[in-house]
Amino acid sequence: ELKVEQNPLFLSMQEGKNYTIYCNYSTTSDRLYWYRQDPGKSLESLFVLLSNGAVKQEGRLMASLDTKARLSTLHITAAVHDLSATYFCAVGLTGSNYKLTFGKGTLLTVNP
Amino acid sequence: DADVTQTPRNRITKTGKRIMLECSQTKGHDRMYWYRQDPGLGLQLIYYSFDVKDINKGEISDGYSVSRQAQAKFSLSLESAIPNQTALYFCATSDGREQYFGPGTRLTVT
Numbered sequence: 001e002l003k004v005e006q007n008p009l010f011l012s013m014q015e016g017k018n019y020t021i022y023c024n025y026s027t028t029s030d031r032l033y034w035y036r037q038d039p040g041k042s043l044e045s046l047f048v049l050l051s052n053g054a055v056k057q058e059g060r061l062m063a064s065l066d067t068k069a070r071l072s073t074l075h076i077t078a079a080v081h082d083l084s085a086t087y088f089c090a091v092g093l094t095g096s097n098y099k100l101t102f103g104k105g106t107l108l109t110v111n112p
Numbered sequence: 113d114a115d116v117t118q119t120p121r122n123r124i125t126k127t128g129k130r131i132m133l134e135c136s137q138t139k140g141h142d143r144m145y146w147y148r149q150d151p152g153l154g155l156q157l158i159y160y161s162f163d164v165k166d167i168n169k170g171e172i173s174d175g176y177s178v179s180r181q182a183q184a185k186f187s188l189s190l191e192s193a194i195p196n197q198t199a200l201y202f203c204a205t206s207d208g209r210e211q212y213f214g215p216g217t218r219l220t221v222t
């Protein structure tokens with residue numbers, strides 16, 4: 001059974017600071033996703049990581065994937081209030097017919 | 113127009129009632145999914161379908177059933193709603209690379 005663990009689950013940070021959210025998973029995977037969710041809204045795709053060593057950046061967010069360590073990170077650089085949201089990682093099992101297993105999410109609050 | 117739509121967006125129902133949540137997509141994807149989201153638990157897969165004749169149970173299918181009426185339509189039913197089915201429900205489609213989520217249905221069972 002695939003297990004996906006995110007930490008921290010809650011993150012309060014000041015504007016301008018840097019921080020990293022971690023996503024560990026328990027079995028071999030060939031796909032990892034990061035999503036953003038605003039309160040009461042749907043999930044917005046941020047990054048799709050498909051290979052070991054993949055690194056993607058969009059604005060103040062950068063995601064990376066280490067398949068050997070079964071670890072993905074979402075790094076936040078110089079946080080701004082607009083980044084306040086819940087961030088989920090989701091992992092697809094190799095050969096699982098595109099099912100995803102989600103982490104519990106990290107609630108990020110960026111304070112002025 | 114949105115690519116993945118869900119109706120209703122909000123619903124309050126009573127314990128024991130049957131309720132259907134509907135999902136439609138214009139993306140032309142064969143793969144469709146129903147998820148449930150509870151606070152602090154992420155998303156859990158209820159059912160998924162790869163075409164009209166292929167429907168599969170997910171992690172938490174008990175108490176739910178689905179119908180794939182066409183490639184574009186995938187409905188989720190609660191045969192006899194109970195309060196612990198109060199949650200946010202999402203439909204999603206996939207092109208085999210990414211999943212695309214609908215806006216969600218907030219269901220409250222009293």
